[in-house]
Structure formats: C-alpha cells, structure tokens
Amino acid sequence: MLAGISIERTGSKDTGICDCCGRTSRTVWGLASNETQGLAAYYVHWTLGHISDQGANIDLIVGNWGKGTTAADRCAVALAYRLLDTGPAMMVIDAGPRSFSRSPLIGKVFARDEVVGTPFAQQIFSIADAVLAQDDRIAELLG
Ligand SMILES: [Zn+2]
16 A cells, blocks of 8 residues: 655755764655655654764654645654664654654654554554655665
8 A cells, every 4th residue: 555655855954063073963854655645744864974873863744734634634753763783773762752743733743652563653664664765865874
C-alpha cells in the first residue's frame, strides 16, 4: 500500500552552531506522497559532521494537508536516527519534547509507546526510508 512513496523537497535552514566544534546544524524539510495523496511532511535535523556520534532527528507530521483539513487530520511522530556499524537504524521516540510537535497544525502528538509495534509504525518507517533514499540533501546521514 505504501509502495511508490515519492518525496518533494520544500525547504532548508541552517539553524545554529555546535558549541563543541563550531559546526553548523541544519534542518531540511519536504513532503512525502504516494500515487494518490500526501502522506506526511518531514523535517530532518542534524549537525554537520556529527552523524556518527549524535545521529539525527526525523520529525514527521503525518496526515492530510488538503483543502478542508484541520489539525485533527494531522499527527506528530518523531524518529531518532543513528548510523551504526551495521548501518542506519531508526527508532520511534516521544514526539512531545520535539519543538515541531507544538505546531497548531497538529492535532495529535504520539508518544513512543503508542506507535512501537503497530501497523502505524510500519507506515512511519516506510515514509522515513523513502526520505533517506530519495532526499540527496541528507546523504551525509548514510555515511
Ligand atoms: Zn560539535
């Protein structure tokens, strides 16, 4: 059902300087869709040169964005990304502490325990996999 997810790049911003090394933190964002509808807006945040030790955050606003939709149609889900010796790894984390989840565009904020082990989690990972595979702005995450 989620085959054929495509992404569209919509923005990016350099957001700060790392205290320890002066490197830049960056957020890039975009939209993930399948053949028939938008699935999620995504935001990937990381510090350049710090993927191996700090990983990245992948924040998703999942749901419908079309005309007539409201915040009740959208929810916040957060993933932590790590680059391990065995390759990329992602896990669901509580979205509440992530600043994006306080957007008035969002009706529901998911905690980790509400997502892990559910079919919804598989949908989330499919979206994140598509973002990692297709958004070349975040190629650094893949090592
Ligand atoms: Zn640093």
